[in-house]
Amino acid sequence: MAKSKLKQKQFSLNNLVIESILDKKGEEIVLLDLTTVNDTIVDTFIICEADNITQVRAIANNIVDQAEEQGIIPHSKEGFANSEWILIDFIDTVVHVFLKTKRQLYQLEELWHDATLQKIEE
Template sequence: MNNTKQATQAVSDTSELNELIIDSIQDIKGKNIVKIDLRSLPEAPADYFIICEGDSTTQVSAIAGNVYKRVKDEMGFIPHREGQEASTWVLVDYFDTIVHVFYPETRALYDLEDLWSDADFTEFQNL
């Protein structure tokens, strides 16, 4: 496969991945979903952050678990995960996209949106 096809496939895969992640969050009624496009920032650790929150540690854990399960089942990607034990901030790392599932107070404390405020933001409706 030539480099152009590989690049096109990678963008397509990332777009499909991001859509599936957002749908997986909405399945479990995750709130305040934001996708941050970090591609224009040279110091960024990934191309995208997807950030959301749950009303309880149980919901935070369920959201992260649903993202993991659906992406694994539907796309075959297995991420690195951290924070599942305490479930106040669960990180699900797909390399190009990093999902941050927060408990509201923890989200306010770390305020990732402010830290990366010079990136492009897309907000999604609470269902």
Template sequence: MDSKQLVDLVAKACDDKRAENIAILDMKEVSLMADYFLICDASNERQVQAIAREVKEVAEEQEVNVKRLEGFEQARWVLVDLGDVVCHVFHRDERIYYNLEKLWGDAPQLEVRL
């Protein structure tokens, strides 16, 4: 599975758990960390955890190695590192505060296809 297919899979997993404001940043030309950042948010901690758990489970079903899962217990900003794709699941308030889309403003934003 290439990184574009993986980010599409992750977007669908987020959408299936009712993530809001899903955004995909193409990081290939601006960072060596990952090919794509997927950013989404939820209105409460339980939903943040449900989204992150779904991303992890869907990735593992496709035999994609989950390198790191950080922030799950606090559920304010959960990072799911899948190598070429990094999924950021925010509590809505934290997303507004950190504003990754502006921080990585040089990265083109892709259309989310569900």
């Protein structure tokens, strides 16, 4: 598959993920472009937060459901058991859905400060 077609597919997935987060009222959505960071194995992080674990789980489930409806199956999913930090791995895009307090604790944006950060508004 041509590189431009791969980028277009990733852009579509990223939009689907962001819309899925917004549908369930996810907050503080950011997209980290990691393509300019050396030695990364992923192109994009999408990070959001929610006030409670029920909402964290609802956001993550909506992302997975919407992706699967488009024939996109996550490579792996982690964190559904406690739903404080759910990670959904789509290979080139990794989604992090945090409970607000856990996001403040782990500060992924600070860890990946070399990445280009884009805040997503409704």
